[in-house]
Structures are given as C-alpha cells and as structure tokens.
Amino acid sequence: MSHSTEAGTVPHPALQVPYRDLDQQRETATLGMFVFLLTELMMFGGLFCAYLVYRTLYFPSFQEGSKHMDLAIGAVNTAVLICSSLTMALGVQAAQKGRSKAIVSWMAVTLLFGCTFLVLKGVEYYQHWRAHEVPGLGFDLASSTAGVDIARVQLFFVLYFIMTGLHALHMLIGIGLVTWITICAGKGRYTEGYHNPVENVGLYWHFVDLVWIYLFPLLYLISRTRT
Amino acid sequence: MSAAPTAAVHPREHYLNVDYGIRSWLLTTDHKRIAILYMISVTVMFFIGGIFATLIRLELMTPAGDLVTSDTYNKLFTMHGIVMVFFFLIPSVPAVIGNFVLPMMVGARDMAFPKINLLSWYLYVIGAGITLYCITIGGVDTGWTFYTPFSTTYSNTYVFGSIVGILFAGFSSIFTGLNFIATIHKLRAPGLTWRRMQLFLWSNYATGVIMILGTPVVAIALILVAVERVWHIGIFNPALGGDPVLFQHLFWFYSHPAVYIMVLPAMGVVSELVTTFSRKRVFGYEFVAAASIAIAVFGFLVWGHHMFVAGISLYSALLFSIMSYLVAIPSAVKVFNWTATLYKGAISYRTPMLYAFGFIGLFTMGGLTGLFVAALGVDIHVTDTYFVVAHFHYIMVGGTVMAYLGAIHYWWPKMFGRMYPEGWAKLSAGIIFIGFNVTFFPQFLLGYLGMPRRYHAYAPEFQVLNVMSTAGASILAVGYMLPLIYLLWSLRYGEIAPANPWGSTGLEWQTTSPPPTHNFEETPVVTEEAYAYDKHPEMEFVA
Amino acid sequence: MAEHTVPKKIYAAIWATLLAMTLITTLVAFVDLGRFNTVVALAIATFKASLVVLFFMGAKYTPRLTRVVIICGIFFLGLLLAFSMVDYLTRLWPA
Numbered sequence: 001m002s003h004s005t006e007a008g009t010v011p012h013p014a015l016q017v018p019y020r021d022l023d024q025q026r027e028t029a030t031l032g033m034f035v036f037l038l039t040e041l042m043m044f045g046g047l048f049c050a051y052l053v054y055r056t057l058y059f060p061s062f063q064e065g066s067k068h069m070d071l072a073i074g075a076v077n078t079a080v081l082i083c084s085s086l087t088m089a090l091g092v093q094a095a096q097k098g099r100s101k102a103i104v105s106w107m108a109v110t111l112l113f114g115c116t117f118l119v120l121k122g123v124e125y126y127q128h129w130r131a132h133e134v135p136g137l138g139f140d141l142a143s144s145t146a147g148v149d150i151a152r153v154q155l156f157f158v159l160y161f162i163m164t165g166l167h168a169l170h171m172l173i174g175i176g177l178v179t180w181i182t183i184c185a186g187k188g189r190y191t192e193g194y195h196n197p198v199e200n201v202g203l204y205w206h207f208v209d210l211v212w213i214y215l216f217p218l219l220y221l222i223s224r225t226r227t
Numbered sequence: 228m229s230a231a232p233t234a235a236v237h238p239r240e241h242y243l244n245v246d247y248g249i250r251s252w253l254l255t256t257d258h259k260r261i262a263i264l265y266m267i268s269v270t271v272m273f274f275i276g277g278i279f280a281t282l283i284r285l286e287l288m289t290p291a292g293d294l295v296t297s298d299t300y301n302k303l304f305t306m307h308g309i310v311m312v313f314f315f316l317i318p319s320v321p322a323v324i325g326n327f328v329l330p331m332m333v334g335a336r337d338m339a340f341p342k343i344n345l346l347s348w349y350l351y352v353i354g355a356g357i358t359l360y361c362i363t364i365g366g367v368d369t370g371w372t373f374y375t376p377f378s379t380t381y382s383n384t385y386v387f388g389s390i391v392g393i394l395f396a397g398f399s400s401i402f403t404g405l406n407f408i409a410t411i412h413k414l415r416a417p418g419l420t421w422r423r424m425q426l427f428l429w430s431n432y433a434t435g436v437i438m439i440l441g442t443p444v445v446a447i448a449l450i451l452v453a454v455e456r457v458w459h460i461g462i463f464n465p466a467l468g469g470d471p472v473l474f475q476h477l478f479w480f481y482s483h484p485a486v487y488i489m490v491l492p493a494m495g496v497v498s499e500l501v502t503t504f505s506r507k508r509v510f511g512y513e514f515v516a517a518a519s520i521a522i523a524v525f526g527f528l529v530w531g532h533h534m535f536v537a538g539i540s541l542y543s544a545l546l547f548s549i550m551s552y553l554v555a556i557p558s559a560v561k562v563f564n565w566t567a568t569l570y571k572g573a574i575s576y577r578t579p580m581l582y583a584f585g586f587i588g589l590f591t592m593g594g595l596t597g598l599f600v601a602a603l604g605v606d607i608h609v610t611d612t613y614f615v616v617a618h619f620h621y622i623m624v625g626g627t628v629m630a631y632l633g634a635i636h637y638w639w640p641k642m643f644g645r646m647y648p649e650g651w652a653k654l655s656a657g658i659i660f661i662g663f664n665v666t667f668f669p670q671f672l673l674g675y676l677g678m679p680r681r682y683h684a685y686a687p688e689f690q691v692l693n694v695m696s697t698a699g700a701s702i703l704a705v706g707y708m709l710p711l712i713y714l715l716w717s718l719r720y721g722e723i724a725p726a727n728p729w730g731s732t733g734l735e736w737q738t739t740s741p742p743p744t745h746n747f748e749e750t751p752v753v754t755e756e757a758y759a760y761d762k763h764p765e766m767e768f769v770a
Numbered sequence: 771m772a773e774h775t776v777p778k779k780i781y782a783a784i785w786a787t788l789l790a791m792t793l794i795t796t797l798v799a800f801v802d803l804g805r806f807n808t809v810v811a812l813a814i815a816t817f818k819a820s821l822v823v824l825f826f827m828g829a830k831y832t833p834r835l836t837r838v839v840i841i842c843g844i845f846f847l848g849l850l851l852a853f854s855m856v857d858y859l860t861r862l863w864p865a
Contacts, residue, residue, distance in 0.1 A: 046447035
C-alpha cells in the first residue's frame with residue numbers, strides 16, 4: 001500500500017510507517033508526548049501526595065525544615081529555569097520556521113541555563129551535606145522551637161532530596177534530549193515541514209520547569225515570617 | 228464490507244514468511260510479530276507462575292507446614308503473585324491480543340509508535356529477566372504487595388532487585404498504553420467513527436488510560452521502598468513520623484485499577500466472541516462502550532477497599548466502600564448486555580464461545596463476591612482469608628485467563644493461518660472449567676470458615692477443602708497443558724484456515740489470514756456499524 | 771494543520787510575568803498571612819504553571835484532545851491527593 005499523498009511523489013524521509021502524511025504523524029507524536037507527560041505528572045504526583053500528607057500532619061517541622069533551605073539559590077534557580085523555558089520556546093519557534101542556525105543558538109543557551117541549574121543544585125546539596133542536613137549521612141539538627149520534632153524535620157529533608165533529586169534526574173535527561181536536538185539541528189535535519197521532535201523535546205523541557213514551579217514554593221517558601 | 232474469500236490457502240506472502248531469521252524477529256517493528264514475541268514470553272511466565280502455584284497447593288494438602296519452611300512459603304506466594312500479576316495478567320490480553328489485533332481493527336498499517344512497541348517488549352523481557360534472576364538467587368518474601376515496613380526494613384530477601392524488575396515491566400505497560408491511546412485516536416481508517424468501533428477497541432482504549440494514569444504512581448511507591456531499602460532512610464518509617472499506610476495508598480492507587488487493566492481487555496474479547504458466535508449485534512452498544520470508560524474512571528475511586536483494616540479512618544473507609552459498590556454497576560451492565568445479545572442469537576458452541584460463556588459465569592461469581600468484600604462489616608470477617616483469594620482468582624483466572632484462551636483460539640487462524648483441533652480444544656476448555664471450580668470454590672468456604680491467607684500451616688478442620696482445592700489444581704494444570712500441546716501441533720499439522728473462518732464482520736477479518744505485513748492491501752473504508760450481522764446474512768462459518 | 775506562531779512579544783511578556791511572580795511569591799513568604807501563605811503561594815504557582823502550559827507548551831492553540839489530556843491529568847492527580855487526604859484528615863474524627 002502506497003503511503004505517499006500524491007501519485008509519483010517521494011515520501012518525506014522522516015515519514016514513518018503507519019502514517020499517510022507528515023501532518024498526521026506530527027499530531028500523533030505530539031499527542032503521544034502529552035500522554036507521556038501525563039505519566040510523569042502522576043509519578044511526581046505520588047511524591048506530591050506524600051508531601052501533602054506529611055506537611056498537613058507535621059506543619060511546624062516542615063516549616064522548620066524549610067528555613068534551612070537556601071532561598072537565594074532556590075529563587076535564582078527558579079529564574080534560571082524560567083529563562084530556559086523562554087529560550088526553549090524561541091528555539092521551537094525557530095524550528096517551526098526551519099531556521100537551523102537559530103535552533104542551535106537557542107538550544108545552546110537553553111543547555112547553558114539547564115547546566116547552570118544543575119550546578120547550583122549541586123552547590124546546594126553540598127551545602128546541606130556540610131551542614132549535616134542530609135538524612136542518613138550524619139543528619140544532625142537542633143531546634144528548640146515548640147512543636148518541632150527533629151525526626152519529622154528529617155522526614156522533610158528526605159522528601160526534599162527525593163523530590164529535587166528526581167527533578168534533577170529529569171533535568172539531566174532533558175539536557176541529553178536538548179543536546180541531541182542541537183546536534184540534529186546542526187546537521188540541518190529540521191525544516192519548516194518537519195520539526196516535530198524539537199516541539200516534543202520542548203514540551204518535555206517545559207514540563208520539567210512546571211514541576212520546579214511547584215517545588216520551589218512548597219519546599220523553600222513555607223512561611224519565612226519570623227516566629 | 229465485502230465477504231472474505233473462502234478458498235483455504237495461505238496467501239503467498241504474509242507477515243510470518245516475509246523475512247526469516249532471528250534478527251528479523253528481534254528487530255521487528257511489525258506489531259503482529261511483537262505480539263507473537265509477547266505471546267511466547269507471557270506463556271513462559273505463566274508456567275513459571277504456575278510452578279509456584281503447584282508448590283503452594285502441594286504444601287497446603289496437609290495442615291502442618293511440612294513441605295517447605297514458612298520463610299520459603301512466603302517466597303512462594305510472593306513470587307506466584309509477582310509473576311502472575313505483573314508478568315502475565317497485565318500484559319496478556321493487551322500486549323498479546325491487543326498488539327496483534329488492534330491496528331487491524333482500526334484499519335491501520337501498524338501501531339502509532341512501532342519502535343516504542345518493540346521497546347515495550349524489550350523492557351518486559353529485561354524486567355522478567357531481572358525478576359527471574361532474583362527468584363533463582365533467593366527470591367523475595369514480602370508478598371506481591373510489598374507492604375512496609377517489612378519490605379523496607381525487615382525482609383532479608385531480594386526486594387530491591389524484584390522492584391527493579393517490576394519497574395521495567397511497568398514502563399513496558401506504560402508504552403503499550405501510550406500506543407493504544409494514540410493509535411485509536413489518530414489512526415482510525417476513513418469512516419471509522421468512535422460509534423462504529425468494535426468494542427474490543429473501546430475496552431483496550433480504557434485499559435490504555437488506566438495504564439497511563441496508574442502505573443507511574445506504583446512506580447514511585449516502589450521506588451520509595453527501594454530508596455528506603457538501600458539508604459535505610461525513607462518516608463514510610465514510623466521512627467521518622469512516616470506512615471506505612473501511605474505506602475498502601477500509593478500502591479493500591481495503581482493496583483486496584485490494575486485489576487481493571489486485567490479484566491477490561493478480557494471483557495473486550497468477550498464482546499467480540501459473543502457477537503461473532505451468536506451472529507448478532509451487541510445489545511446496547513453505547514452502554515457497553517460507555518461502561519468500559521466508566522469502569523476505568525470509577526476504578527480509580529475505590530483503592531481504599533484493600534485497606535479497610537489497615538488503619539484508615541472509618542469515614543474514608545465508608546467513602547471507598549460506597550464507591551466500590553458503584554464500580555460494580557458498569558461491569559454488571561456489560562454482563563446483562565452480553566446476555567441480552569445471546570438471547571435469540573444463532574449460537575454456535577465453538578471453543579472460543581465456550582470460553583466466553585465461562586468468562587461470563589465465573590466473572591459474575593467473582594464480581595458478586597466482590598460486593599461481599601466491599602461491605603465493611605463483612606470485610607472485617609473475610610479480609611486476609613481465603614475468601615478474598617477465591618474472589619480475585621475467580622476474576623483473574625475464571626475471568627481473564629479464560630478470556631485470554633478464548634481470544635487465542637478465536638484469533639489463532641488469523642495469526643497463523645491454521646485451525647486448532649476443535650475436539651481437543653473443547654475437551655481442554657471443559658477440563659479447565661471443571662478444574663478451576665474444584666480449585667477455587669472450596670476457597671470461598673475456607674475463607675468464610677476462617678482460614679487465613681498466606682499461611683503455610685492451618686487448622687486440621689480445613690484439610691478436606693484444601694485437598695479438594697489441590698485436586699482441582701491438578702485438573703486445572705492438565706487443562707492448561709493441553710492447549711500448549713495442540714496449539715503448537717496445529718502450527719505444523721493444523722487444517723489450513725480460510726481468511727475468515729468465523730464469518731465475522733470484524734475489520735481484522737477482512738484481510739487474509741495470516742495478514743500481510745502492512746495488514747491491508749488498500750486502506751479499508753468503513754461504512755457501517757460494528758457487528759452488522761443482520762445486514763450480512765451471507766457471512767457464515769466456513770470452518 | 772497550520773501551526774500558530776506566537777509573537778515573540780507575547781513570549782517576552784510571559785517570561786517577564788513569570789519572573790515577576792517568582793519575585794512576588796518569594797517576598798510574600800516573608801509576610802505573615804497565617805494560613806493564607808500557603809493559599810497565595812499555590813495560587814501564584816498555579817498561575818505561573820498555567821502560563822507555561824498555555825503559552826510555552828502551546829496548549830492554548832492545540833486541538834481540544836490535548837486539552838482533555840491535560841485536564842484528565844489534573845483531575846486524576848487531584849483524586850489521588852483528595853482521597854488520600856480524606857483518610858488523614860478524618861482519622862481523629864469521633865467514630
């Protein structure tokens with residue numbers, strides 16, 4: 001069965017087997033990426049569920065734990081990710097216009113922002129370790145605030161490391177994907193007619209940013225009023 | 228739709244002989260070959276799970292724990308559960324039958340993402356390999372439910388490894404669901420509106436939705452257990468203020484809908500079988516289709532019914548109990564509609580239909596006993612007893628496995644161009660039905676009388692029923708061996724099948740058997756609803 | 771299917787808004803609003819998330835199916851959170 005749209009035309013090299021044209025392929029691949037992101041939402045969702053339960057049960061301890069977060073790094077990292085989302089969106093737009101050089105530039109800047117995020121995160125983790133705030137690695141915090149139970153502050157930190165750790169892992173995967181896109185763009189793979197992989201990697205990248213948009217207030221901003 | 232050619236010869240070139248060699252199979256992206264790969268893998272896992280079941284039933288022949296130690300027994304039921312649930316029941320109908328038939332039913336050349344389809348099989352195989360490795364080097368004894376804090380802190384077995392294996396299987400499942408959803412939304416043939424789709428498609432679509440929404444949550448729950456196991460620090464540890472019941476919430480959020488992953492595709496199979504073998508449109512098509520979606524949605528609202536005695540609040544338990552009653556309604560709708568379809572149908576008692584009958588009867592029994600356990604008061608008495616064991620085996624074995632076998636027999640000619648031997652098939656179906664009931668009906672009685680589950684020793688007054696159950700299991704084992712033998716035999720010596728031996732109106736039957744790699748010579752155009760037997764009296768059995 | 775190209779100005783405006791909201795949410799954390807701190811923080815986060823989803827991910831311009839997928843995700847995640855919390859919030863209620 002022929003899969004070219006008009007008689008005599010050669011199918012686009014990127015056209016895959018079950019599709020009759022690139023439009024159908026693009027719509028399906030984008031749908032597929034959104035459905036995949038749904039699974040990611042549910043996976044992080046399980047962690048958010050655990051967070052919600054324990055924060056409700058142990059609010060003072062969570063508040064105490066949050067005070068030990070490096071707000072400056074957290075806020076800067078949030079800004080970094082927002083900037084990376086902008087550059088990613090502009091890169092996707094360049095892909096939609098088939099401008100390979102622009103794609104490479106925007107993706108390179110996005111990569112820069114992404115790596116900056118991870119470096120800052122690394123610095124933060126190191127700081128926590130130095131301050132004996134890593135559960136299981138000499139966790140040692142003292143607090144005399146009423147209602148605060150150090151065991152439960154440790155629970156906060158466990159959640160903190162798992163949630164930000166899983167997020168960082170996804171950033172790493174995102175960096176890998178963006179690198180791949182950049183290389184392909186450098187080879188001129190993407191045109192006005194075919195650029196869907198760039199769009200889909202963009203969707204993934206924005207999703208990882210979305211997770212951080214919630215992690216930041218939940219972990220860093222649990223009421224910093226002086227009590 | 229034109230009537231299928233009745234000449235019983237193999238097409239010259241089809242998906243099986245288009246290419247030979249191990250590479251053409253291991254690197255295939257053809258959904259039909261991937262389905263066959265899955266079929267081989269899940270069959271292997273089924274028999275491994277069956278070995279554990281055999282050892283369990285042998286131990287339970289006598290009240291004393293004399294065949295194996297209690298620790299070993301814990302491993303036996305754990306590994307039986309893990310292998311059967313994650314490596315047989317979840318993939319069986321969707322990954323074997325769904326992968327083979329679904330693209331043809333929508334009139335497409337393949338699934339939406341063929342390479343991801345192959346990846347999903349590899350993930351399954353890697354997961355199975357890791358799990359089997361853990362089993363051979365010592366096993367795991369936490370129960371397939373991995374409850375904390377035993378799994379995180381106190382078990383001395385290969386919990387981490389088993390979890391990794393299951394995570395691979397979970398990702399395999401997610402990719403299968405992704406493919407189903409995308410294919411049904413985007414690759415339907417011209418004229419194939421949602422209302423014209425065969426019900427098997429509706430069921431597998433709903434199944435895909437459950438796989439996508441539920442699997443990631445059990446993945447994170449198990450990852451948290453793995454983290455706690457390795458670093459000895461985690462969020463379920465009461466010493467830190469953690470709640471072991473939170474694990475159960477996250478675990479059952481998936482594992483209850485998982486049982487609908489196991490049963491919805493089976494229901495889809497039954498819809499196909501009942502219509503084909505009674506030559507009738509399904510009664511209340513829209514209701515059956517809507518029921519599939521309703522089961523998927525409501526299935527997510529009931530998970531707490533596995534935790535009634537775990538320490539959740541009474542009010543939460545009430546909510547989950549009410550929801551559990553509601554979720555039974557769409558399933559009942561389906562049973563009523565199948566029955567009404569049979570009424571005044573031209574019923575043919577071929578083997579696939581026998582399995583469909585078996586499903587309807589046994590699933591109904593399993594489902595009704597589900598209502599028993601959904602009632603809070605009754606559940607206090609029967610939870611963690613053999614009553615629950617019997618309940619879920621009626622659904623999973625009496626239901627899903629029967630539907631799987633019915634599907635295998637029904638689509639065997641489509642897959643391999645051969646008919647299975649009808650006499651042996653009917654005999655096996657009968658043996659399986661009898662063996663199943665002798666195995667599991669006594670377990671309802673045992674549970675109600677108080678025999679706890681997951682115990683390798685029991686009070687002597689339970690022995691008679693246990694011996695009966697073990698006897699039934701041996702009959703069931705024979706019943707399962709027979710199809711393995713005659714189906715393999717038929718690949719070489721079976722009667723060559725015509726393209727459409729059952730005279731079915733299904734779109735998958737409007738191409739040759741076995742089909743060509745690209746499924747259809749020309750993209751089919753659909754012009755009428757499914758199961759339009761009344762419009763096509765010329766279609767009839769040719770086998 | 772024609773793609774909708776969002777003007778660069780809109781992207782810049784979204785970006786600026788996101789940064790501004792980040793600043794605001796950080797500053798509000800230092801103001802004692804009692805219980806409302808959480809509400810405000812989550813409201814701002816949700817507003818930011820909506821901007822990312824609608825504009826950067828293009829959900830505003832995608833076919834209806836994509837929006838259904840997104841809504842489904844939020845709905846089922848909500849179910850997980852809500853039904854779990856029903857348990858924890860009512861554990862100490864009198865029987």
